Amino acid sequence: MIDLHIHTTCSDGAFTVQQVIDRSKELALKAISITDHDTLDGYRDLPADPGLEIVPGIELSTFYGGKLVHLLGYFFGVHVSRVPCAVCQSDKEHRTQDTGHWKGLTDYLIKVRKRNQDVLKHICDHLREEEGIPVTYEELLKKGAVRPTLALLALRLLSRGYAKDWREVGAVWGRIHRELEGKYPPPAIEAGIKVLKEARALIVVAHPGSLPMNGKGLAEDGVVELKEMGVHGLEVYHKRHKPEDSVFYKSLAKKHQLAVSGGSDAHCRGKEPEIGCVSVEDGVLDLLRQRFAQIYG
């Protein structure tokens, strides 16, 4: 079994990279991918011999027709099966992000991080100045967070009683969102696809069954449009997909010659870490690798 969608403390997961590796080995997973949101930080401190295959991965938050779409990028030009690196033509493994080979992607990620920080600062200022809620960006930075996120801010609103429940948090977002519109344009899906292509990644639409497209997940016309834009595959197996969702997206993948991927999307915040909770056969990775070789040769 494999799990190609796992988050760590480098984005919004609760497990460190090492904890993810340890748990995956306990479960005897053959391969995993660490797919943190908009960061490759998890690859910085990867042990030299993790003891199982780690497929390079990332999950980008992009916008498509005003809706949030998560794109998974795999392999990004890295020679999982010792395919020569596209950039330096060497066959040695590149695991760190400071080799310069992923420069376009890392530059993009730096911009996205700056934009997200600006948005969060703006939201904190708004809450303080307009709504009398005393939260500051600096305080969020201090509170032990690896990175101040909207989710962390939401938790603070809840824990301090400034919002009763997630519905009220949603209402606060609704008010702020209008103010932010236009000021900080979110990353467009085209930009995400472009940068992943430049990094020679296999591009997969994450959890298409739970995208907020029309309340029903991504429909066939959306799948076709995304394919035309340059997407290579669909995440067919995912913890939020019902069995019929997986059947549906598997059939669409077949019909439109798209690659099939799958993973738990584990964040490990609950009692049981969800790593490996979605059954994904080893053969899925073999096919992804074949598709990667066909596309990037």
Ligand SMILES: [Zn+2]
């Ligand atoms: Zn996602």
Ligand SMILES: [Zn+2]
């Ligand atoms: Zn995810």
